[in-house]
Amino acid sequence: MSATITTFERLKSKGIAAFKGGDYATARSYLVDAAECMIELAESAKTAEARRQHEALAGELVSLAKECDARRSHPQGAPRVRQGEKDEENATDASDWVVRERPTIGFDDIAGLEDVKTEIRLKMIYPFAHPELAAKYGITVGGGILLYGPPGTGKTMIAKAIAREIDATFFLISPAQIMSKWVGEAEQNIKKLFDAAKTETPSVIFIDEVEALVPRRKSDASTVMQRVVPQVLQELEGFDRKSDRALLFVGATNKPWLIDEAMLRPGRLDAKVYVGLPDAPARFKLLEIYLGKKPLAPDVEFGEFCDLLEGYSGADIRNIAQQAAHLPFLEAIGGQPPRPIGRSDLLSVIERTQPSVDKGDLTRFEKFTVTGD
Ligand SMILES: Nc1ncnc2c1ncn2[C@@H]1O[C@H](COP(=O)(O)OP(=O)(O)OP(=O)(O)O)[C@@H](O)[C@H]1O
Numbered sequence: 001m002s003a004t005i006t007t008f009e010r011l012k013s014k015g016i017a018a019f020k021g022g023d024y025a026t027a028r029s030y031l032v033d034a035a036e037c038m039i040e041l042a043e044s045a046k047t048a049e050a051r052r053q054h055e056a057l058a059g060e061l062v063s064l065a066k067e068c069d070a071r072r073s074h075p076q077g078a079p080r081v082r083q084g085e086k087d088e089e090n091a092t093d094a095s096d097w098v099v100r101e102r103p104t105i106g107f108d109d110i111a112g113l114e115d116v117k118t119e120i121r122l123k124m125i126y127p128f129a130h131p132e133l134a135a136k137y138g139i140t141v142g143g144g145i146l147l148y149g150p151p152g153t154g155k156t157m158i159a160k161a162i163a164r165e166i167d168a169t170f171f172l173i174s175p176a177q178i179m180s181k182w183v184g185e186a187e188q189n190i191k192k193l194f195d196a197a198k199t200e201t202p203s204v205i206f207i208d209e210v211e212a213l214v215p216r217r218k219s220d221a222s223t224v225m226q227r228v229v230p231q232v233l234q235e236l237e238g239f240d241r242k243s244d245r246a247l248l249f250v251g252a253t254n255k256p257w258l259i260d261e262a263m264l265r266p267g268r269l270d271a272k273v274y275v276g277l278p279d280a281p282a283r284f285k286l287l288e289i290y291l292g293k294k295p296l297a298p299d300v301e302f303g304e305f306c307d308l309l310e311g312y313s314g315a316d317i318r319n320i321a322q323q324a325a326h327l328p329f330l331e332a333i334g335g336q337p338p339r340p341i342g343r344s345d346l347l348s349v350i351e352r353t354q355p356s357v358d359k360g361d362l363t364r365f366e367k368f369t370v371t372g373d
């Protein structure tokens, strides 16, 4: 049994490491193997409860493996649309490379980033909620915002929450798909995307890794790029800013210095918002969100871990919270009396987990914030 648990742990941690590193093909294969291993363990579980817990864990790994498929197919692979009934009716040609959804994440689900939320509320949410006052004070509705910062800090969550706050349709588009699968039709695809979004206002168009869509022209010799960048800029100019037909455009990037400067001028992605690592109160909230609902021993003090987790991203903290539950869980399914997650479980996970963002990366973002380059 212990050999199988060891194998399981090894497969799972390799899968998660590959997932974090963005190698979704490798991650998927390890995660599926780990899930199979867990199912075998479930079959030999001593109690029905242990069996159920094993199966639940296997199920989680399978979901993560599915997420790998989604992430792989989203940039390059097969067509994929997530949508409700309303979207079905309005499906357009763009629907095979755009993901449309009605997000459920709200600002309250995002720990910290209070300045970021305030700025976004002012620029994007309040003008929608109070169109008369916005008109009176000459505040335009709609527009573009660039979220930049290290990985795993909540940029995608924020983009979704914006759509949720104004009850907008969320269009998630993948530059890699536009550029690779549709080379030669890239400009038409951009136009189709904006046309589709205009028919469903309010809508939020979210372009992740926006530097891939509008890279600095001088740094990219591709002629496709030389045509696509002006096309995107032209569509942005054409945004209808009336409140009932407003479109919001949100870009996210880990490499803002690679984006064409023309994209960052007024009227385009003109609001640049840095989404950084969580500060102490945000780390506390992250611990509450990701550990708060798990059984915890009295020696677990969030204040202590809040300090120890300085430098870790929101995604790192979520992963640490998940991993800390594994040892007590595996002990319990191995037949020991169930125990809560203790301080030492958390400490040992933290000890073997490096923050995913290093200081050099942060310095690079600081430089961009100050110099725009
Ligand atoms: N501020 C936060 N509050 C709550 N959860 C967070 C926060 N930041 C990150 N997370 C957790 O980490 C996961 C990854 O966050 P998200 O995808 O938004 O990061 P990102 O900034 O878009 O990263 P990337 O640059 O890699 O795309 C989220 O699904 C969530 O579980």
Ligand SMILES: [Mg+2]
Binding pocket: 155, 156, 157, 208, 252
């Ligand atoms: Mg993201």
